[in-house]
Amino acid sequence: MHPGRISIPAIEERLVHPSFQADPHPTYHLLRREAPVYWSDRKGYWLVTGYDLAEQVLTRPEDYSSVGFESRHIARLPDEVGAHAARVADHFATVQLVSSDPPNHTRIRRAFGTQFLPRKVAPLADVVRATADRLLSAVDQDRIDVVADFAEPLPVEVISEVIGIPAEYRDRIPPVTLDQREFFGSPAIRPEHAIRFSETLDEWHRLLTEWMDARRLRPRDDVLTQAADMVDEERITHDEAIVTLLHLVIAGNGTTTALIGNAVYHILRHPDQAGAIMDDPALIPNAIEETLRYEAPLPNDRRIATRELTLGDCTIREGDLVMSVLAAANRDPDHFPDPDRFDITRTFGDGHHFAFGRGIHLCLGAPVARLEAAVALEALFDHFGRPGLADGFEPDWHAISTHRGLKSLPVERASS
Amino acid sequence: MSDYPTVRVTADCAGTGQCVAVAPVIFELDVDGFSTVVGSVDTAERVAAARMAAQMCPMAAIEIDE
Numbered sequence: 001m002h003p004g005r006i007s008i009p010a011i012e013e014r015l016v017h018p019s020f021q022a023d024p025h026p027t028y029h030l031l032r033r034e035a036p037v038y039w040s041d042r043k044g045y046w047l048v049t050g051y052d053l054a055e056q057v058l059t060r061p062e063d064y065s066s067v068g069f070e071s072r073h074i075a076r077l078p079d080e081v082g083a084h085a086a087r088v089a090d091h092f093a094t095v096q097l098v099s100s101d102p103p104n105h106t107r108i109r110r111a112f113g114t115q116f117l118p119r120k121v122a123p124l125a126d127v128v129r130a131t132a133d134r135l136l137s138a139v140d141q142d143r144i145d146v147v148a149d150f151a152e153p154l155p156v157e158v159i160s161e162v163i164g165i166p167a168e169y170r171d172r173i174p175p176v177t178l179d180q181r182e183f184f185g186s187p188a189i190r191p192e193h194a195i196r197f198s199e200t201l202d203e204w205h206r207l208l209t210e211w212m213d214a215r216r217l218r219p220r221d222d223v224l225t226q227a228a229d230m231v232d233e234e235r236i237t238h239d240e241a242i243v244t245l246l247h248l249v250i251a252g253n254g255t256t257t258a259l260i261g262n263a264v265y266h267i268l269r270h271p272d273q274a275g276a277i278m279d280d281p282a283l284i285p286n287a288i289e290e291t292l293r294y295e296a297p298l299p300n301d302r303r304i305a306t307r308e309l310t311l312g313d314c315t316i317r318e319g320d321l322v323m324s325v326l327a328a329a330n331r332d333p334d335h336f337p338d339p340d341r342f343d344i345t346r347t348f349g350d351g352h353h354f355a356f357g358r359g360i361h362l363c364l365g366a367p368v369a370r371l372e373a374a375v376a377l378e379a380l381f382d383h384f385g386r387p388g389l390a391d392g393f394e395p396d397w398h399a400i401s402t403h404r405g406l407k408s409l410p411v412e413r414a415s416s
Numbered sequence: 417m418s419d420y421p422t423v424r425v426t427a428d429c430a431g432t433g434q435c436v437a438v439a440p441v442i443f444e445l446d447v448d449g450f451s452t453v454v455g456s457v458d459t460a461e462r463v464a465a466a467r468m469a470a471q472m473c474p475m476a477a478i479e480i481d482e
Contacts, residue, residue: 059472106476113430113475119449352437359472362432 004315005039012042021400024299025340028328037312045302045321046314049328051335051354053312057303057324058358061101064303064322066361070099072304072321073184077194084191087198088183091205096243097364098251105360108244111230115162115223118367124158128372131157132379143390146409150380151260158372159252159365163245164215164222169207176200177250185402201246208242223248248365256369258297258398258405260376263288265409266295266342267377268389273344278386281378287344288373292330292355294342299327299404301357326354327404387411420458421480423466425451428477435469435478442466451477 014020014027028049031038036050048054057064070092074085095104097112114120131154139149156173159165165173179197183189208224215225216232227241236244267274267287277283300323309316316322330353331339336346356363363369380387390410398405423442425435431449435442442455442465457466470478 059468102476109474110428110476113428117431117449119431359434360474360476362434362472362474364474366432 004317005041007039007041008035011035011038012040015040016042021397022395024327024400025331028325028331032328032332037314037316039314039320043323045323046311046316047323047325047328048311049325049332050312051329051332054324054326054329054354055358056311057322058301058354058361061105061360063306063309065101065306066099066105066303067101068099068304069302069321070184077189081189081191081194084194084198087201088194091201091243094237094239094243096240096247098247098361102360108236108240109360109364111236112223112226112244112248112364115226116364116367121162121367121371124161124368125371125375127161128154128158128375129379132376133383136379136383142413143410144384146264146380146411147257147261147406148408150376151257151264151409154260154376155253155256155372158256158368159249162223162252162368163249164211164220164224165249166211172200172203173249173253176204176246177254180250181254181402185399204246205242208245209238212241251363252365252368254403254405255297256372258403259288259291259369259373261406261409262295262297262404263291263373263377264380264411265389265395265406266291267344268387268411270342270344273342274386276344277377278381281381283344284374284377285370286346287377288370289348289353290342290344290346291373293336293346293348293353294330295404296327296330296353296355297403297405298355299325299400301326301354301361324354324358326357329354384411385414387413420463421466421482423453423457423470424479424481425453426477426479428475429473430475430477432474434472434474438472439465439469443469 011031020027031047032049036053038047040047048057071089074082074089077085092099095108097105097108100108135150135153144150156170160170179200182193183197211224212228215228219225227245230236231238231241267277277287303322305316305318305320305322307318333339356366388411390412393410396407398407429450431445431451433445435451436445442453442457442462443451444454446452457463466480470480
């Protein structure tokens with residue numbers, strides 16, 4: 001007997017309560033114990049909170065598809081908004097990495113995969129460090145906002161270097177990132193938002209096309225050149241190149257901002273661990289891994305069931321939206337002992353965290369994010385010594401339905 | 417029963433390490449960061465692990481010849 005969609009009123013209340021936004025983990029633990037595959041009427045999707053169950057979903061693309069989320073979202077918009085969303089629908093109907101299944105996914109991934117090899121991105125460390133030093137010197141005061149002054153601008157510069165975005169256009173990256181996040185994550189989209197997002201997409205299509213053409217005349221060692229080559233070799237289409245490039249630009253900045261902010265916040269909350277890092281900066285890469293596990297920047301990874309499926313004790317209907325809750329899988333006590341403890345010396349072994357996803361959609365930019373966050377923390381501690389959280393700081397998080405990151409993080413130079 | 421499949425990593429490998437995470441007895445990353453087959457695939461359990469690794473590879477770079 002496999003139960004289908006059964007929502008539990010007490011859990012429905014918790015999922016929309018402000019305390020869930022502040023700390024979702026008590027609810028995730030409850031779900032994992034009582035209903036590790038749970039249908040939420042209010043959310044309109046399944047939450048999969050167990051490590052092994054989330055892995056099942058993410059490693060079976062033939063059962064749990066990545067295609068169709070955006071078109072469904074757009075189809076369900078109110079008419080007055082949908083009337084202005086044709087351009088957006090068109091953009092997201094093009095095959096790209098995150099919203100595709102094999103064989104299309106494999107084709108696009110292979111076209112770009114070599115650009116993100118760990119050894120290929122390693123030389124970026126110098127660019128990241130120089131950019132971090134420049135940003136930190138510009139705000140070299142006794143108090144800075146780690147998010148606004150540092151963690152937001154740094155990834156924009158770094159992903160622009162990787163892709164090849166000219167310096168004078170980089171200030172357009174935060175707005176398009178926000179537009180996309182709001183369009184798919186905000187509960188109340190207005191017509192003017194759809195119009196603005198459509199215009200922004202048009203502008204990016206035009207710019208990226210110009211820049212790819214420029215690379216055909218003067219190739220460089222960047223992703224724009226790679227994209228132009230792949231189109232010319234007919235491995236991908238022009239439109240696939242454009243939407244994938246824009247996706248990489250957007251995916252490459254907001255998530256890394258959250259990662260850097262989350263890492264600094266949790267390290268500073270644990271003075272013993274902050275002290276250990278000051279003594280031995282070689283601990284930083286593992287501190288980044290622990291941050292990824294403990295406070296994953298993307299808490300959910302969505303799929304759509306391609307047929308009726310049994311998952312755990314539940315029957316999933318064809319077309320159901322299924323969220324693998326990466327943040328919950330990352331705190332499954334069967335895989336991570338004492339999971340609610342933030343411990344920068346934790347050893348992960350075979351049971352690695354889910355922060356970059358699992359299986360074929362594993363984050364393409366993961367090597368960049370890891371390198372960037374580690375170098376950012378080194379630079380921050382070099383400039384500030386061991387900073388402290390500003391007096392009376394209370395974390396204010398972005399809506400967890402889109403990503404998990406702090407809106408601001410004021411820190412103060414340690415008084416010596 | 418007697419024959420086990422041949423497992424190999426193709427030139428499409430991008431060093432994502434997914435295979436090493438699920439089947440560390442079979443795969444390792446070499447000095448250049450690419451996956452390489454280091455363990456024998458000679459038990460049903462290891463065949464299953466190799467298939468899981470092939471299924472999880474973002475680049476579809478693991479070939480299993482039955």
